[in-house]
Amino acid sequence: MQNKETGWSETENNTAQEILNRAYDREILALMEKIRFQASEIVELDDIWRLHDFLSAKRHEIDGKYDNRSSVLIFVLARLLKEGWVHLDELKDLDKDKRAKITSLARM
Amino acid sequence: MQNKETGWSETENNTAQEILNRAYDREILALMEKIRFQASEIVELDDIWRLHDFLSAKRHEIDGKYDNRSSVLIFVLARLLKEGWVHLDELKDLDKDKRAKITSLARM
Numbered sequence: 147m148q149n150k151e152t153g154w155s156e157t158e159n160n161t162a163q164e165i166l167n168r169a170y171d172r173e174i175l176a177l178m179e180k181i182r183f184q185a186s187e188i189v190e191l192d193d194i195w196r197l198h199d200f201l202s203a204k205r206h207e208i209d210g211k212y213d214n215r216s217s218v219l220i221f222v223l224a225r226l227l228k229e230g231w232v233h234l235d236e237l238k239d240l241d242k243d244k245r246a247k248i249t250s251l252a253r254m
Numbered sequence: 255m256q257n258k259e260t261g262w263s264e265t266e267n268n269t270a271q272e273i274l275n276r277a278y279d280r281e282i283l284a285l286m287e288k289i290r291f292q293a294s295e296i297v298e299l300d301d302i303w304r305l306h307d308f309l310s311a312k313r314h315e316i317d318g319k320y321d322n323r324s325s326v327l328i329f330v331l332a333r334l335l336k337e338g339w340v341h342l343d344e345l346k347d348l349d350k351d352k353r354a355k356i357t358s359l360a361r362m
Binding site: 190197 | 290292294
């Protein structure tokens, strides 16, 4: 049953959480890979500080990104879809209206 | 000729600068090596943030450490000697009194 206020049922919330979890795992895995590569390419001090800047930005980004509150889930999922961390077929268990909003936002 | 105010002659200042340069090169080389190693060991997200914390601290430390003003040179050299980035035999071209102060401070 959908919560009247949020528009998300418990089942949908659980589905969304699973989608977020998988996206998170993918993004972290790719991030680790990227950092190992960047670090292997370090040849001068500037490369170190560039890696530091990159990590600072990523930390800030990831800290705020996987927000699972119902009020923002559509936007969070759209962003992750756009960035490629969520795959389109993973949205199949959400209702049609939400799916349309997410895919539409992701195209913006 | 020693500058009466600072107690450092131009020649000594140049010598000190060369010592600082070599120490800096050694420290940066070791830092690059350490980061490449730490990055190669990354297996989870916490390892990434640990690397980030380490880089933040190092950046702050190195930014302030290689201060070549005559008024602080004794302390800067003592610290670098203590940390191993300056070698004792590199101080041989500084006058005896300065050498004694630096080695004495480095033992503290």
